[in-house]
Amino acid sequence: MLTAHLPSGYVLARALPKGIPRLMPVALVGAVFPDLDMIWFHFVDDGAIHHHRYWVHIPAFWLAIAVVALPLAAWAGWLRTVTVFFAAILMHLLLDTISGGVMWGAPASGHLFALVTVPADYSHWIISFMLHWTFLLELVVCGTAAFLWIKRKDAA
Numbered sequence: 486m487l488t489a490h491l492p493s494g495y496v497l498a499r500a501l502p503k504g505i506p507r508l509m510p511v512a513l514v515g516a517v518f519p520d521l522d523m524i525w526f527h528f529v530d531d532g533a534i535h536h537h538r539y540w541v542h543i544p545a546f547w548l549a550i551a552v553v554a555l556p557l558a559a560w561a562g563w564l565r566t567v568t569v570f571f572a573a574i575l576m577h578l579l580l581d582t583i584s585g586g587v588m589w590g591a592p593a594s595g596h597l598f599a600l601v602t603v604p605a606d607y608s609h610w611i612i613s614f615m616l617h618w619t620f621l622l623e624l625v626v627c628g629t630a631a632f633l634w635i636k637r638k639d640a641a
């Protein structure tokens with residue numbers, strides 16, 4: 486997924502009940518958080534391995550964190566907010582599974598599961614992704630977010 490993670494966080498926040506504290510910022514941060522590994526990917530690893538192999542893209546890591554964090558959040562009275570963060574993380578991983586590949590079997594398996602393989606038909610991988618039919622799904626997410634943003638009640 487190239488462009489739709491942040492918009493997907495917006496759509497998630499708009500789909501949830503409004504009474505959740507810090508709903509929008511938490512949904513937006515959670516929706517893009519796993520891709521912060523791009524900083525390490527580019528500036529430390531120099532693109533040596535697929536960034537979906539880093540711990541922030543591994544569902545088992547987030548499951549382990551959630552097992553610890555959710556009871557603590559419930560105790561502190563932040564359960565709904567922290568649950569939104571994990572829901573946004575899960576949404577990110579599901580969207581990456583469409584064509585990017587996610588290690589759903591880790592740590593038992595290092596296989597990157599993807600629903601669709603985007604062939605390297607063009608000279609740059611970004612062009613191959615943008616001209617593949619799966620990019621239409623990204624446009625739908627972005628369009629939905631734009632529609633919801635334009636139709637928001639606090640719009641001037």
Ligand SMILES: [Zn+2]
Pocket residue numbers: 519520542577581
């Ligand atoms: Zn990602």
